[in-house]
Amino acid sequence: MNSGRASTSKLALLASVPRVIAYLPRLGVNIDHIATLRQLRGTPYPSLLEAARIVEKAGGAQITVHLREDRRHIQDEDVRQLRKELRIPLNLEMAATEAMTKFALKIKPEWDCIVPEKRAEVTTEGGLALEKNARRIGKTVERLKKGGIKVSLFVEPSVKAMKLSAKLGADAVELHTGRYCLAAQSPKASTGAGKKKTAAEFDRIREAGLLARDLGLHVHAGHGFDYANVRPVAELVDDEKRPLIEEYNIGHAIVCRAAIVGLDRAVKEMVSAILAP
Numbered sequence: 722m723n724s725g726r727a728s729t730s731k732l733a734l735l736a737s738v739p740r741v742i743a744y745l746p747r748l749g750v751n752i753d754h755i756a757t758l759r760q761l762r763g764t765p766y767p768s769l770l771e772a773a774r775i776v777e778k779a780g781g782a783q784i785t786v787h788l789r790e791d792r793r794h795i796q797d798e799d800v801r802q803l804r805k806e807l808r809i810p811l812n813l814e815m816a817a818t819e820a821m822t823k824f825a826l827k828i829k830p831e832w833d834c835i836v837p838e839k840r841a842e843v844t845t846e847g848g849l850a851l852e853k854n855a856r857r858i859g860k861t862v863e864r865l866k867k868g869g870i871k872v873s874l875f876v877e878p879s880v881k882a883m884k885l886s887a888k889l890g891a892d893a894v895e896l897h898t899g900r901y902c903l904a905a906q907s908p909k910a911s912t913g914a915g916k917k918k919t920a921a922e923f924d925r926i927r928e929a930g931l932l933a934r935d936l937g938l939h940v941h942a943g944h945g946f947d948y949a950n951v952r953p954v955a956e957l958v959d960d961e962k963r964p965l966i967e968e969y970n971i972g973h974a975i976v977c978r979a980a981i982v983g984l985d986r987a988v989k990e991m992v993s994a995i996l997a998p
């Protein structure tokens with residue numbers, strides 16, 4: 722008798738699993754800086770594919786790469802190879818140009834994240850200027866979606882950007898979290914004006930995320946996250962108590978952490994390579 726009850730409740734639990742899983746946020750790992758290390762010397766290593774496979778095994782739900790116009794890290798061939806070999810989805814970040822759109826339509830990643838690009842910047846410094854570039858971005862969204870690619874727009878967490886993103890037909894917004902992350906990383910983050918600034922930037926993320934959801938958009942977030950400042954954002958929930966941010970795209974902090982936690986093994990392997998008969 723008891724076992725009947727137990728198996729019924731097990732079934733009930735199993736039935737609820739896909740729903741629970743569907744609400745768990747995903748981590749997209751941005752591997753641009755693995756390519757940065759390779760491009761620095763023009764060496765055949767580190768292998769992006771090997772990195773992507775490690776990400777996949779470690780629980781990363783997606784690989785994110787930014788094919789910049791200046792090709793400073795990721796190369797066209799990297800994207801082609803990742804597309805061919807990856808089992809997890811590929812998220813291609815790119816500027817809304819004709820050449821990039823054609824490339825994306827050939828590659829057909831699961832997601833395309835349209836980002837602003839300035840040649841001299843160290844990294845993507847702000848969200849898209851949607852109003853100024855509405856026609857071009859709207860057309861790009863339409864073409865990518867027609868090609869079967871889901872599209873997110875990398876935008877500042879503002880009311881205006883959420884409304885325009887919905888109007889331009891995006892599937893998702895990726896909230897640019899750079900301002901919040903910088904404020905939270907500042908040595909002044911825990912007192913006075915620094916604390917106020919961090920709280921204000923955090924509120925912008927929450928409010929924009931909630932509005933995006935109301936507008937029917939998926940909510941992604943990225944830029945500047947580290948292992949500490951991601952926590953408060955990961956605790957944000959929507960009206961139904963589901964995680965507000967559905968997807969994180971994080972790169973620099975993970976690659977930096979890998980250099981530290983992987984150093985021990987890397988040194989031991991080199992010692993062996995020198996000492997091996």
Ligand code: PXP
Nearest residue numbers: 845875943944945970971972973
């Ligand atoms: N999302 C987008 C759209 C980006 O441009 C970047 C930076 O390349 C990231 C996420 C990842 O940012 P970070 O390397 O600071 O984690």
